[in-house]
Amino acid sequence: MNPLPLRCMGSALALFGAVCPAQTTMVRQRAVHVLDRITGGHTPDLVAQLNTFTAIDAYITAQTQNGVVSDNFLVTALLQQLSLPLSPTSTSIRVDLRKALLARLIWGSDGLRNLMVHFWNRHVSIGIPMVEGFFLSQGLSQPEVDNLINFFKWRDLDYFRLHALGSFRDLLHHSAKSPLMLVYLNLYRSSEPEPNEDYARELLELHTMGPVDGTGAANYSQADIQLVSEVLAGWTVQKDPVTLDWNWVFDVSRHNPTQRHLFVGTPHEVILAQPPAGQEYLQGEALLDHLAGATATKEFVCRKLLRYFLADDAPAQEPLLLAACVNAWGSAGDIQAVLQTLLQSSVFKGDKYRRARARLPVEFVCALPRALDAKPYYPPPLNPPRVSHLAVPEDLLMKMGEDLLSHPTPDGFPTESDEQTGSGAYVASVKYARRILDGLALAYAFDPVYDLATVVGNELLPGESPNSPNDVARAMMSILFGRSTPQADRDRIRDVISKNGSNVSTPLNVGNPADYQERLARGFALGASFATNLAR
Numbered sequence: 001m002n003p004l005p006l007r008c009m010g011s012a013l014a015l016f017g018a019v020c021p022a023q024t025t026m027v028r029q030r031a032v033h034v035l036d037r038i039t040g041g042h043t044p045d046l047v048a049q050l051n052t053f054t055a056i057d058a059y060i061t062a063q064t065q066n067g068v069v070s071d072n073f074l075v076t077a078l079l080q081q082l083s084l085p086l087s088p089t090s091t092s093i094r095v096d097l098r099k100a101l102l103a104r105l106i107w108g109s110d111g112l113r114n115l116m117v118h119f120w121n122r123h124v125s126i127g128i129p130m131v132e133g134f135f136l137s138q139g140l141s142q143p144e145v146d147n148l149i150n151f152f153k154w155r156d157l158d159y160f161r162l163h164a165l166g167s168f169r170d171l172l173h174h175s176a177k178s179p180l181m182l183v184y185l186n187l188y189r190s191s192e193p194e195p196n197e198d199y200a201r202e203l204l205e206l207h208t209m210g211p212v213d214g215t216g217a218a219n220y221s222q223a224d225i226q227l228v229s230e231v232l233a234g235w236t237v238q239k240d241p242v243t244l245d246w247n248w249v250f251d252v253s254r255h256n257p258t259q260r261h262l263f264v265g266t267p268h269e270v271i272l273a274q275p276p277a278g279q280e281y282l283q284g285e286a287l288l289d290h291l292a293g294a295t296a297t298k299e300f301v302c303r304k305l306l307r308y309f310l311a312d313d314a315p316a317q318e319p320l321l322l323a324a325c326v327n328a329w330g331s332a333g334d335i336q337a338v339l340q341t342l343l344q345s346s347v348f349k350g351d352k353y354r355r356a357r358a359r360l361p362v363e364f365v366c367a368l369p370r371a372l373d374a375k376p377y378y379p380p381p382l383n384p385p386r387v388s389h390l391a392v393p394e395d396l397l398m399k400m401g402e403d404l405l406s407h408p409t410p411d412g413f414p415t416e417s418d419e420q421t422g423s424g425a426y427v428a429s430v431k432y433a434r435r436i437l438d439g440l441a442l443a444y445a446f447d448p449v450y451d452l453a454t455v456v457g458n459e460l461l462p463g464e465s466p467n468s469p470n471d472v473a474r475a476m477m478s479i480l481f482g483r484s485t486p487q488a489d490r491d492r493i494r495d496v497i498s499k500n501g502s503n504v505s506t507p508l509n510v511g512n513p514a515d516y517q518e519r520l521a522r523g524f525a526l527g528a529s530f531a532t533n534l535a536r
Contacts, residue, residue: 024051031056032482033354037309038063038343039111041367042482044458060343063112066165066336071108078103078376081387085151088245089144097154098397099390101404105366106393107376112339116164117157118362118404119308123301124175124207125412126184128153128405134183138239148246152180153405168301168333169292172207176288177248179237185410188236190229191254200228202410209268209296214303219296220263227262231272232284250281257283268294289332298329302338309342311356312416321347360415361400365393368528371480372455452520453510455479466510469494473523480527489530497523 031050035042038060050056071079082096082103104114128149135145159174175181176199182188185199205211209219234255239246257280260272270290275282291297302325303315315322321342328337342348359367376390397404407413456475457466464471473493477485497519500506510516 027051027053027056029354029482030349034060034343034349035111036367036482037348038115039370040105040108040114040363041370043370044373044455044479047482056349057344061340063110064165064336064340064343069110069113069162071104074107074375075103075109078107078387078390085147085154088148088151088243097150097157098394098404099387101157102362102366102390102393102397103387105362106369106390112343113161113164116335116339117160119305120160120164120171121157121404122407122412122415123304124171124181125407125410126153126178126180127408127410128180129408131180131183134188149180152178152246156180165336165339167292168297168329168335169289171333172288172292173285175207176203176232176235176284179246179248182235182237182248187232190233190235191251192230192233192256195226195229195233195254197225197229200225200232203228203291206411208291208300209294210300213296214299217266219266219268224262227260228287230256231260231262231287234281235284252278252280255280262287266296268296292333293331295326298326298333301333302326302329305338305342308357308415309348310353314347314353318347321345360413361397361402362404364400365397368480369393372452372524451513452517452524453513456520457510467508469498469508472497472508472520476520476523476527480524489527493523493527496526 027050028047030053031047032042034050034056035046039046046059050059079100082100084096084100101114101117104110105118108114131149132142132145135148136142140148156174156178160171163170163174176187181199185202186196187199190196190199204220204225211220212218234251234253236249236251236254237246238249257274257277259274260283261270262272263269268290272283272286272290275286299322302322305325306314306318306322310318324341324345325338328334328341330337347353376387402413453466456472456479459475459479460466460471461475464475466472470490473490476493476497477490497508498505499519500515501518508516508519
């Protein structure tokens with residue numbers, strides 16, 4: 001816990017247990033920072049709950065627990081209204097999968113787990129269009145192929161959700177045997193004596209060790225890629241004639257069973273023994289186990305986690321924290337232990353990396369409705385939530401270039417900050433904010449079931465007035481960013497809310513609800529488009 005500022009120590013209020021205003025500001029800033037990094041974004045309720053450093057630490061601990069996985073009432077009600085692929089022959093549309101993912105990120109309680117679903121989905125990225133051709137060649141129609149791929153993708157995402165904080169080794173095994181991965185990287189047709197190397201190459205380069213270690217030394221050679229492809233030859237996919245599902249199978253006729261010596265001269269050198277007859281596939285599983293526990297893999301994935309939760313240069317700037325995360329990895333990749341080490345560190349909770357990383361498109365579209373406490377239902381809450389409220393964030397997310405289900409290349413959607421801060425992302429962020437918050441958008445996207453006047457009123461400080469453009473502008477910026485912002489930005493918000501819908505300067509009046517709501521909507525739209533909101 002950070003010590004109180006010197007100006008608070010010894011004061012009469014502090015002695016009687018009151019909270020120093022400076023400490024309150026520090027706690028609030030840390031709460032917003034933590035929530036923005038490990039959930040879909042801060043919410044008014046959560047910021048209010050995390051009102052001490054101890055409460056923040058307890059929240060991080062709770063989020064990193066690998067316990068029972070379940071949706072809250074609101075998300076469950078939303079999912080029940082979506083068309084989700086529950087069997088290989090179910091009828092659904094792919095966009096509903098995206099809505100389900102957004103529902104969990106915006107309104108779910110397991111914020112960290114839901115973020116990690118997308119982290120792992122990017123880590124073992126699959127290009128859906130490149131998979132469709134195989135299943136079409138199996139005599140299926142396009143609608144049947146769409147349904148089948150939906151089912152595979154939802155099954156993979158559900159596995160990632162259940163095991164997001166579990167074992168990296170388990171995630172690696174699941175990915176290698178996923179029908180989508182088997183087809184996408186051509187492992188399904190790999191056969192000796194000339195096995196396909198596509199999956200072997202991406203397994204080493206993107207999924208596990210990475211091409212080089214922290215010193216720049218090569219982790220593997222072309223000969224190792226060839227050997228890995230031989231080890232995995234015979235791993236393929238086959239349709240079950242009864243369930244009509246497709247699953248991983250091992251075709252021994254495509255595999256040459258023999259001992260193999262890999263990564264010679266490296267710290268992760270290994271000899272894979274020839275497996276017993278009838279169990280030749282075990283050599284491939286032994287390889288995956290070895291890769292999951294290799295120091296090169298530990299370092300590669302932990303560097304990626306530091307870049308995601310801190311900043312692009314964090315692995316180089318924080319060697320001690322990186323070493324601690326690598327040590328927490330263990331032999332199979334204890335994701336929970338690694339995240340606890342990272343997220344409870346003073347480096348993560350401190351000021352150094354606050355607002356140091358650009359928001360990904362999915363993080364941006366989730367942060368705004370969370371900050372404004374938008375709920376997708378009409379009062380009373382017993383009425384069913386409306387899944388149509390997910391249409392705008394889904395639409396803008398696609399226009400910002402991030403498809404939650406697919407990416408055209410195996411390296412996945414880029415997460416580096418310089419990839420997110422170009423003019424395209426900025427323009428899309430402005431467009432998103434205004435579509436959600438302008439008065440017209442409220443009528444057809446997020447129905448006006450929440451009152452912006454109440455959201456702002458709850459943020460006003462004692463002595464501030466809901467009719468003061470200066471006070472309201474400060475409160476609005478605090479809601480969006482959770483901290484003090486440049487006076488010039490607050491002045492821009494003040495100028496917008498000082499004018500009515502006809503762009504005429506008239507007094508701000510909370511007693512005129514329609515005009516007040518419309519002004520606040522335009523103010524929030526402008527504030528959300530500031531460059532500050534592109535960082536987390």
